[in-house]
Amino acid sequence: MAMKTVTKSTCCYCGVGCGVLIESDGDRITGIQGDPSHPANFGRLCTKGMTLPATAASLTGRALYPEMRLTRDAERQRIDWDAALDTVSERFADIIERHGPDAVAFYVSGQLLTEDYYVFNKLAKGVVGTNNIDTNSRLCMSSAVTAYKLALGADGPPTCYEDLELADCVLLAGSNMAYAHPVLFRRLEAAKATRPATKWVVIDPRRTDTAAMADLHLQIQPGTDVALFNGMLHHLIWEGLVDPAYIAAHTAGFAELKKLVRDYTPKMAAELCGILEADLIQAAEWFGASGGASLSLYCMGLNQSAHGTDKNLALINLHLATGQIGKPGAGPFSLTGQPNAMGGREVGGMATMLAAHRDIAIPSHRAEVAEVWGVPAGRLSNQPGLPAVAMFDAIRDGRIKAVWIACTNPAHSLPDAGKVAEALEMAEFVVVQEAFTNTDTVPYADVLLPAATWGEKAGTVTNSERRISRVRAAVAAPGEARPDWWIACEVAKRIAARLYPDEAAGFAYVETSAIFDEHRRLTVGRDLDIGGLDYALLESHGPQQWPLPAGMRQGLARRYVDGGFATPDGRARFHATPYKPVAEPTNARYPFHLLTGRLRDQWHGMSRTGRLPQLFAHTPEPSLTMHPHDAERRGLKAGDLVRVASKRGALVLPLAIGNDVPSGSVFAAMHWNGQFLNSLGINETSVPMVDARSFQPELKHAAVRIERAELP
Numbered sequence: 041m042a043m044k045t046v047t048k049s050t051c052c053y054c055g056v057g058c059g060v061l062i063e064s065d066g067d068r069i070t071g072i073q074g075d076p077s078h079p080a081n082f083g084r085l086c087t088k089g090m091t092l093p094a095t096a097a098s099l100t101g102r103a104l105y106p107e108m109r110l111t112r113d114a115e116r117q118r119i120d121w122d123a124a125l126d127t128v129s130e131r132f133a134d135i136i137e138r139h140g141p142d143a144v145a146f147y148v149s150g151q152l153l154t155e156d157y158y159v160f161n162k163l164a165k166g167v168v169g170t171n172n173i174d175t176n177s178r179l180c181m182s183s184a185v186t187a188y189k190l191a192l193g194a195d196g197p198p199t200c201y202e203d204l205e206l207a208d209c210v211l212l213a214g215s216n217m218a219y220a221h222p223v224l225f226r227r228l229e230a231a232k233a234t235r236p237a238t239k240w241v242v243i244d245p246r247r248t249d250t251a252a253m254a255d256l257h258l259q260i261q262p263g264t265d266v267a268l269f270n271g272m273l274h275h276l277i278w279e280g281l282v283d284p285a286y287i288a289a290h291t292a293g294f295a296e297l298k299k300l301v302r303d304y305t306p307k308m309a310a311e312l313c314g315i316l317e318a319d320l321i322q323a324a325e326w327f328g329a330s331g332g333a334s335l336s337l338y339c340m341g342l343n344q345s346a347h348g349t350d351k352n353l354a355l356i357n358l359h360l361a362t363g364q365i366g367k368p369g370a371g372p373f374s375l376t377g378q379p380n381a382m383g384g385r386e387v388g389g390m391a392t393m394l395a396a397h398r399d400i401a402i403p404s405h406r407a408e409v410a411e412v413w414g415v416p417a418g419r420l421s422n423q424p425g426l427p428a429v430a431m432f433d434a435i436r437d438g439r440i441k442a443v444w445i446a447c448t449n450p451a452h453s454l455p456d457a458g459k460v461a462e463a464l465e466m467a468e469f470v471v472v473q474e475a476f477t478n479t480d481t482v483p484y485a486d487v488l489l490p491a492a493t494w495g496e497k498a499g500t501v502t503n504s505e506r507r508i509s510r511v512r513a514a515v516a517a518p519g520e521a522r523p524d525w526w527i528a529c530e531v532a533k534r535i536a537a538r539l540y541p542d543e544a545a546g547f548a549y550v551e552t553s554a555i556f557d558e559h560r561r562l563t564v565g566r567d568l569d570i571g572g573l574d575y576a577l578l579e580s581h582g583p584q585q586w587p588l589p590a591g592m593r594q595g596l597a598r599r600y601v602d603g604g605f606a607t608p609d610g611r612a613r614f615h616a617t618p619y620k621p622v623a624e625p626t627n628a629r630y631p632f633h634l635l636t637g638r639l640r641d642q643w644h645g646m647s648r649t650g651r652l653p654q655l656f657a658h659t660p661e662p663s664l665t666m667h668p669h670d671a672e673r674r675g676l677k678a679g680d681l682v683r684v685a686s687k688r689g690a691l692v693l694p695l696a697i698g699n700d701v702p703s704g705s706v707f708a709a710m711h712w713n714g715q716f717l718n719s720l721g722i723n724e725t726s727v728p729m730v731d732a733r734s735f736q737p738e739l740k741h742a743a744v745r746i747e748r749a750e751l752p
């Protein structure tokens with residue numbers, strides 16, 4: 041009888057980063073438990089985490105062998121790994137030689153492990169010499185990153201999960217935490233049960249399951265968050281609920297902000313937001329006069345916006361003005377959507393940053409990275425690369441000829457998805473590195489590289505509270521699937537040998553621990569210093585938060601506790617942020633606000649969760665939810681097929697009727713895709729406008745019209 045083994049690892053879905061114990065019989069994953077010793081979840085798991093063994097069990101729809109097609113019309117055929125790696129490296133090197141390094145691009149994922157991310161970044165920036173490497177994390181948290189840097193001087197939340205249990209006022213903004221971060225929500229609920237005086241304020245245009253639990257739900261008009269935060273600050277200032285001593289000692293820019301928010305009277309702000317003035321005042325008073333600690337938890341509702349950076353900054357203003365930061369239970373706490381969006385930031389795996397929170401534009405930063413990578417400093421480009429949306433525009437207009445997509449599904453998840461599909465049709469060469477074949481992007485692959493996935497690969501991830509956890513393999517990958525880091529290294533060695541035959545190859549890693557060691561070397565002296573953290577410490581002391589410099593045995597739970605921020609003068613910066621409306625306001629032709637969001641039991645494009653019938657029990661079908669009054673006025677009833685159309689595209693969905701959306705708005709989940717619909721999903725309609733500073737697109741809102749669909 042096969043021996044049962046238990047492997048400690050981390051859930052591969054959301055940014056909570058729950059610890060798991062994977063049970064296996066050596067060949068197959070047979071069960072899962074929450075890890076009671078993991079400080080993120082203490083043994084809890086949500087539906088998605090609990091069903092990981094079932095989603096891992098089937099090989100149907102797994103990418104098992106490298107495949108290639110010789111022409112666009114041909115079917116891909118199985119080839120061996122050497123042929124696949126040679127083809128990818130030769131086609132990339134050819135294009136680089138003919139058109140320069142910026143003619144190729146890499147589009148990676150917050151689902152990659154830190155070690156995978158690290159080598160992809162090193163390949164793009166250190167071997168190819170382009171910053172054209174961006175990630176689906178651009179769609180997730182880049183507005184939060186930009187705002188942290190502008191306001192606090194460095195990326196990363198100042199808070200930790202324990203703060204959920206210590207807060208006296210919790211402001212949940214643009215986050216349906218009950219669905220998107222279920223285990224953290226359970227922690228919040230448990231804290232409320234033991235400390236019932238804690239106040240929850242939920243800011244969301246929809247009455248989500250999270251909002252239904254709130255002491256106060258501010259059902260604002262879509263995109264009016266900045267007006268709300270400015271109105272709350274106005275009330276706090278004029279009622280003497282700010283902290284003048286903290287402002288004087290630790291911040292800069294308050295006078296300008298005060299001047300701006302003078303105009304945002306609670307009455308005016310409440311009118312803009314479409315809520316009661318008394319409710320706005322109540323929220324401000326709970327936040328400012330909590331008598332203890334106020335914590336903000338926020339996510340895509342703030343970030344996925346053409347004004348996402350402003351929304352984040354306006355919320356951080358509230359914390360700085362009241363001194364609600366750098367102490368237990370307090371602070372602005374952005375929740376990362378993906379399991380390793382944070383790790384990607386740490387290694388600089390985006391078009392606009394370098395390793396360890398360094399800056400592309402600073403020559404000494406490029407030189408430091410080049411030295412560790414063993415490449416000439418001049419190889420590292422001083423020009424930012426193209427962020428996600430612009431990257432696919434550049435493919436469409438021919439500036440980028442070849443793209444390598446790893447562990448993500450841009451044909452479904454980027455805005456204006458029809459245009460993204462067009463770009464993939466037009467590219468000279470498309471490489472897709474994937475564990476699953478059931479995505480909307482795989483059909484565009486000229487070469488498909490089969491990747492190992494959860495339960496089959498090793499490395500680390502960093503969760504929303506800056507905690508680094510080990511990911512371990514419990515079983516071997518099926519077929520010829522290989523770890524993402526291995527695939528990137530093999531191609532990197534071949535491209536480097538062709539372009540720079542006299543250079544020593546810098547990708548001879550045998551284990552992921554060697555990649556992690558190189559990464560942590562680059563962090564020394566930086567704000568995220570993990571010079572004291574290696575795999576041995578993670579083994580002996582468990583998951584750790586950064587920073588953890590050499591000499592420490594435990595990471596720092598909270599940052600900025602002494603009020604010293606990561607800016608040159610140590611002062612945090614207020615930012616005067618005027619309210620701006622949504623990128624695409626409704627009008628007579630497109631009269632509805634389309635809001636998008638997540639379902640409880642599905643994940644992203646459903647390549648994994650869509651494999652399991654029981655995960656459809658909660659929400660069996662795609663739908664468009666409309667308020668009963670709007671449906672009645674249009675003579676529509678539940679189950680009718682409706683056509684949802686924006687200026688860019690349209691799709692047909694069954695209608696659901698619900699009071700959870702306000703009149704004038706409709707809601708659709710973002711998961712459903714080409715597997716289930718005769719379309720790429722709701723992003724056929726979404727707005728490709730991006731935030732000017734974070735380049736995050738406005739995925740949460742579009743103006744649409746709704747018509748009864750004509751049956752063919």
Ligand code: SF4
Binds near residue numbers: 052
């Ligand atoms: Fe996995 Fe997130 Fe659920 Fe935890 S809360 S089990 S990390 S999906």
